[in-house]
Amino acid sequence: MPIERPYASRMMQTEFQTELIEASSASIRRAADLLHSGQVVAFPTETVYGLGANALNAEAVARIFAAKGRPATDPLIVHLARVDQIEEYADVLTQSARTLMKAGFMPGPLTLIVQARELIPEVVRANQPTVGLRVPSHPVAHDLLTLSDLPIAAPSANLFAHISPTSARHVYDDLQGRIPLILDGGSSTIGLESTIVDVSGHIPRLLRPGGVTVEQLRAVLPEIEVVERFAAPDESDLSAPGQLFRHYAPRVPLTLYESDERLIADVGAALNQGLRVGVVIGGGAGGIGSLSSLLSSSALQVVEIGEDATQVAVGLYKTLRQLEQTSDVIYVRTLDGSGIGAAIRDRLIRAASGRIVR
Ligand code: TXA
Ligand code: MG
Secondary structure, eight states: OOOOOTTTTOOOOOOOEEEEEEEHHHHHHHHHHHHHTTTTTEOSSSOEEEEEETTTTTTHHHHHHHHHHTTTTSOEEEOOGGGGGGHHHHHSHHHHHHHHTTOOOOOOSSEEEEEEESOHHHHHTOSSEEEEEOOOOOOOHHHHHHHHHHHHEBSSSTTTTTTOOSSSHHHHOOOOOTOOOEEEESSSSOOOOEEEEESSSSOOOOEOSSOHHHHHHHHHHHHHHOOOOOTTOOOHHHHHOOOSSSSSSOSOOEEEESSSHHHHHHHHHHHHHTEEEEEEEOOHHHHHGGGGGTTOOOOOEEEEOOSHHHHHHHHHHHHHHHHHHHSEEEEEOOOOOOTTTHHHHHHHHHTTOOOOOO
C-alpha cells in the first residue's frame, strides 16, 4: 500500500543537500542559526525525532508541512526548554494542567493541550484555539531550545503517515533532499511518541497514550477520561486533529494477531503464495517456538523484540522500518496492553489500519 502524500507534489520546495551530523555544541549552534533564519532542522528527543521550526514564524512552520507532505489540518506540538515557559504560551491554565506540570512528568514524554495565546500562529495550531506544549528531556533537544531561545514547533520527522523515526538515519531515509540538517543524538530511549493530555477544558482527556502511562496519570488525575481514538478505517474527515485512523504505518500491509494458531496458519499460507513474511513477536507473547516448523523458509523473517514492554517500545519502529524493506507482509503477535503496552497497542492498531485477527 503506497503511503499518501497529498501535499508533497503540490508544495515542491527547495532541494537540499541534507547534512546528517553528530550533535555537538558546534552543530547545535548551526541548527539554532538555521532556526533563526526560518529553516527547519531535525533533532532527537527521548520519544522520537522531531522536525523543528521557529514556532513564532508562520513561514518557517509552513516548511515543516511541505517537507513532510503533512495536511495543514493536523496541528503541531510546540517544544519548550523549561516547564515555567508554559505560562508564556498558554492562555489560561486549568487546575489539571497545573497538576500535571507539577507531577514530575515534565520534562519528559508528555504533551499538554492548552488554550493557546494569540502569539502562536494559526498554522501551528491548524486554526484550533488550543495548542500542544511539550518540554522534552533529551539533552540535545534541551540544548537546541536553550541555545536558540525559541519555542520550536515540531511533529515527528517522518514523511506524512509513515512510521515515526527513532534514529537520525530513519529521518535521513524519509527526508533527505527536503531539509538542510539532521542532528544525530543516537537512538530515542522511549521509542514512541509522547502521551497527549487535553487539559484545556473541565475534564482532562487522554488523547494519545505514550511514555507517561494512563496508570501514572490516574494516580494524580483520577477524573481523567480516556478518548477512544479509533475511528472507522475509511474515515476521511480530518477536522478532528489526531483522529486520523491510518497513521504510523509501514509501507507494506501489517496485520495484528491475538492468537498463535491463526498467526501460524496465515504465515504458512502467505509463504505458500510466495510472499516474503516478516513476523514480530514480543512482550510475553508465545515466542519463536511455535513458528519453528516454518523457520526453514528463507522467505520468513521472525524478530523477537524483547520480553518487557519498555524494550518493545524502544525497538518497535526500527523493526517495522527494517521489515518493510524486506517483506511483502508484516504480521505482529499482540502484546499485553497495560503500562506502556497500551501505547504500543494503540500504534499497532493504527499501523494495521484495524486489521486484527483474533
Ligand atoms: O513525542 C512526540 O510527541 C513527538 C516529538 C517530536 O515531540 N511529536 C509528535 O508530533 O509525535 P506529531 O505531530 O507527529 O503528533 C502530534 C499529535 C498529532 O496527532 C496532532 O493531531 C496532535 O498531536 N495535536 C497537536 N496539537 C493538537 C491540538 N491543539 N489539539 C489536539 N491534538 C493536537
Ligand atoms: Mg507524527
